[in-house]
Amino acid sequence: MSAAADREDVWFESGGARCAAWLYRPERAPAPLVVMGHGLGAVKEMGLDRYAERFQAGGLAVLAFDYRHFGASGGEPRQLLDIELQLEDWAAALDYARRLEGVDSERIALWGSSFGGGHAITAGARDGRVAAVVAQCPFTSGPASVRALGLRANVRVVARAVADEASRVARREGVRVKLVGPPGATALMSAPDAEPGYRRLVPEGFQFDDEVLARFALQIGFYRPGNEVNRLRCPLLICACERDAVAPAGPTIRAAQQAASAELIRYPFGHFDIYVDDGFERSSSDQLSFLGRHLELA
Numbered sequence: 001m002s003a004a005a006d007r008e009d010v011w012f013e014s015g016g017a018r019c020a021a022w023l024y025r026p027e028r029a030p031a032p033l034v035v036m037g038h039g040l041g042a043v044k045e046m047g048l049d050r051y052a053e054r055f056q057a058g059g060l061a062v063l064a065f066d067y068r069h070f071g072a073s074g075g076e077p078r079q080l081l082d083i084e085l086q087l088e089d090w091a092a093a094l095d096y097a098r099r100l101e102g103v104d105s106e107r108i109a110l111w112g113s114s115f116g117g118g119h120a121i122t123a124g125a126r127d128g129r130v131a132a133v134v135a136q137c138p139f140t141s142g143p144a145s146v147r148a149l150g151l152r153a154n155v156r157v158v159a160r161a162v163a164d165e166a167s168r169v170a171r172r173e174g175v176r177v178k179l180v181g182p183p184g185a186t187a188l189m190s191a192p193d194a195e196p197g198y199r200r201l202v203p204e205g206f207q208f209d210d211e212v213l214a215r216f217a218l219q220i221g222f223y224r225p226g227n228e229v230n231r232l233r234c235p236l237l238i239c240a241c242e243r244d245a246v247a248p249a250g251p252t253i254r255a256a257q258q259a260a261s262a263e264l265i266r267y268p269f270g271h272f273d274i275y276v277d278d279g280f281e282r283s284s285s286d287q288l289s290f291l292g293r294h295l296e297l298a
Contacts, residue, residue, distance in 0.1 A: 007052070011073075012065075014092035015085065020072035021065035021093070022049070024056040025102060032107035032131070032295035033061040033100070035093050039114025040139075040188060041081060041179040041212050043071030046201040047275050051111070054284045059297050063097050065089065077174060079209055081216040083119075083223055090123035094130070107131050107295045111287070114247060114271070115139045118225030125231035132294040133232060134287050136239045137271050140226030141251035148248050149190065156186040161217035168215060177214040188217065191245035197272025226255035229262060236262040237290040239274065239283050246271040263290065 008023040022044060025031065034055055036048050044064045052062040067086050068075035090110070098105040109132040112120030117138025124133040139145060146154060157177055164175035180198040181187030189198065202208045229236060238256040240249045249266075256264035265286050273279040291297070 006056075010063075012092055012096035014068055014089045015075075017068045017074035019065050019068060019074075019089055019092065020044075021063050021096075022052065023100070024052050024060075024062040024064075026056055026059045026061060028059060029102035030104040031059065031061045031102065032109070032291075032297065033063060033097050033103045034109045034111050034134075034291065035090070035097055036062060036064040036111045037067070037086075037090060037093070037116040037119055039112075039116045041070070041079075041210070042114070042116075042198075042201065043208070045071070045203055045206055046208075050280060051284055051287075055288060055291065058288045058292065060288075060291060060295070061100075061103055063093060063100075065093050077213065079176065079212045081212040083219050086119055087123055087126070090119055091127065094123070094127055109133065109291055109295060111136070113137060113275075117247075118223065121225045121232065121236070122228050124234065124236075125228040128233055130234055132234050132291060133236045134239070134290065135236065136283060136287070137241045137244055137247055137269075137274050138225065138238065138252055139247040140224070140255050141248070142221040142223040144248045144251045145246070146221045148245060149188075153184065153186065153190055157188065157214065157217045160186065160214035164214040165218065174213045174215075176211040177217065179210050179212060188212070188220075189246050191271070193270045193272060194246055197270065197275075200272065201275055226251050229255045229259040232259070232261055234261065235290070235294045237287065238262055238264050239286065240264060240266050241269040241271055241274055242266055243269060243273075244271045 048064040066073040069080040110120040111134040113136040117135035178187035180189045256262040
């Protein structure tokens with residue numbers, strides 16, 4: 001049976017809206033479970049299935065979800081990217097996972113990539129009960145990511161964000177900004193490898209909305225998940241991409257080196273290389289080994 005056929009479409013409630021999710025179950029129960037959330041504006045169809053299938057084959061249950069306002073999840077307005085709302089979704093996913101039949105509620109881990117990697121660290125620190133956290137090419141420093149975007153792009157993006165915030169106050173239609181674009185574009189990610197790397201994650205024929213409400217740009221510089229690593233009460237694996245031009249690796253590596261509970265693996269990749277080909281094979285194998293140790297897989 002294929003993994004796609006061997007997973008369930010499920011949902012849980014967060015903030016009055018439904019979050020759509022995939023639930024993967026291994027052959028043995030009760031099983032440890034990994035809650036998975038994606039990165040900036042991304043949805044579960046953009047590669048989370050590959051990681052979930054690898055973990056499922058290794059004996060783990062997996063719950064991969066879409067944030068409110070994105071993908072198959074509910075929530076209005078669409079494409080609203082809000083840090084606190086997304087962290088609420090992580091908490092709701094954890095609550096749902098702990099109530100699932102056939103899941104060992106004491107052996108639950110968080111897995112997040114890119115912006116979701118920062119969320120996984122923050123959500124794990126806030127929860128205090130998770131057994132392990134995996135953060136892949138994580139966003140750990142808002143200021144570092146803002147600097148990486150460059151002054152001109154920042155000015156244009158912030159101008160759209162201010163216009164969007166004014167539209168919200170006036171109850172008019174929101175102003176959007178591109179998630180990704182070529183260098184020099186008015187987009188949240190415009191490193192040379194960002195657009196081809198991001199779009200490579202979108203399955204052929206999949207209808208994907210590549211814009212978000214621009215007000216998010218007013219939040220990003222103040223978000224510093226790297227400051228939360230020392231609050232984690234569980235083992236943390238950080239998979240850092242040394243050539244990352246989207247979520248710079250420097251602050252991530254420093255945060256990992258300062259945290260007693262952290263294991264750091266450095267890869268000679270760009271931000272999007274870790275999702276595919278050798279990057280995927282190496283990172284998913286390392287992650288499964290880490291999860292197997294700390295979730296006590298037989």
